[in-house]
Amino acid sequence: MKLALYQGPAISGATEEAFACIGTQLNGAAAAGARMLVMPELFLPGYNQPEMHGSLSQPRGGAWETRLAALAHEAGCGLTIGWAEREGDRVYNAATAFGPDGAVLGHYRKIQLFGPMEAASFVPGDAYCTFEFGGMKAALLICYDVEFAPHVRALAEQGVSLVLVPTANPAGFDHVQNYTVPGRAAEMGLTIVYANYCGTDAGLPFGGRSLIAGPLGDALVSAGRGEALLVADLGVLGDLPKAALSTQLTDYREL
Template identity: 65%
Template sequence: MKLALYQGPPAQGDPEAAFARLELQLHAAALAGARILVAPELFLPGYNQPELHKTAAQPLGGAWFQRLGAMARHADCGLTVGWAERAGAAVFNAATAFDRDGEMLGHYRKIQLFGPMEQASFQSGGSYCVFELDGVPTGLLICYDVEFAPHVWALAERGVKLLLVPTANPAGFGHVADSFIPARAGEMDMTIVYANYCGAEDDLRFGGDSLIAGPDSRIIARAGRSEALLIAENGPAPESALRSTQLSDFRKV
């Protein structure tokens, strides 16, 4: 299948601007034949917006959720996007995947909160999310989660072959895109779509370098430091002799 990834600047806490940009990129991805578009972490209402995390977060099934599903249905293209979810008194750093009919495929709450801002704004999630996208076992993680090999391992044990990762990776952490993402993909025999921001949000500058890495650790497509829409074919699969068997070969001592 064709996969799409959007790397863009933050909407600076303006949900309407975020929706407008998502709609434009979603239609472009659909015209190119993509089955799903992955957008960055906390695209709604913004990543470096701690006050809005408290006041603007919405419940699962609320207005943002309904609007995102309608956008996917109208564009005839799936969508995965990060957003601030309120559940009672708790707020979660969440991501939802919608199919091309606008129906929810999966919903995930970030487990590994990064830094003081996230830890003050959000409660940690406590479970993984696995679903099928066009017959491919697919999982969700968010940013810092994917830097922990055990989380990727846990999803691989559940059969995941495609991992969608909205992220907000700051400048200075280029090793994540350079090394961690290709390594995780190769180790666990999966394709990883890692969608970051570019530009800045208040005093936080993002590193860009969004990418799609295949199960042979090969970088299928990669963005630079500016706005980009990546669209790439997931496949063909590498030769069986080149695929990782770490999951089955691992020996505990």
């Protein structure tokens, strides 16, 4: 199975430009044989856009979700993307995974809100999300969530082997891409798709360096600082030496 990620600049607002970008990247991923494309956190309506998070946020089953499902179906490629979800008077930093047929596979609300902007804009989520995809048990996390080892461990304990992570990691935090994400993947012997922004959003610069980290902690593919569409074939993981995979889940001794 092939997976793709898109690293690109934020597009403020749920504009036709934003949806055109999503469609273009889905078609590119599908042409490369990918079954799932992961895009950044809060791609709709933009990450560093607190005034839009409240005014433009949408409910489940609304126009955004309907249109995203249609784009995935048209391309024949799954899509995992971050967006601002409204439920009554609450707004969540959310992500939804759609299958290649456009069906919703999973929906997740970010548990670990980062910084004052997110705390002011969103209510934290309180549950994990897992689903079957391509013969693997998959899960969703969003950005800061994956930096917490207990969350990744909790998913691994549920049998998850693939974690899809829309991200908005600012410049200056390269240790997350260089060490934390590969470390989380290696600790629990799973694959993590980490899709970040590049460029700036309302004055906030992003670090880029998106990657797909394999279960030995190595980067199957990785981006630089600019726009990129990356594809990795998980078939290569079938040749991994089993003795090299982490056994922390079975070896851990609690004191």
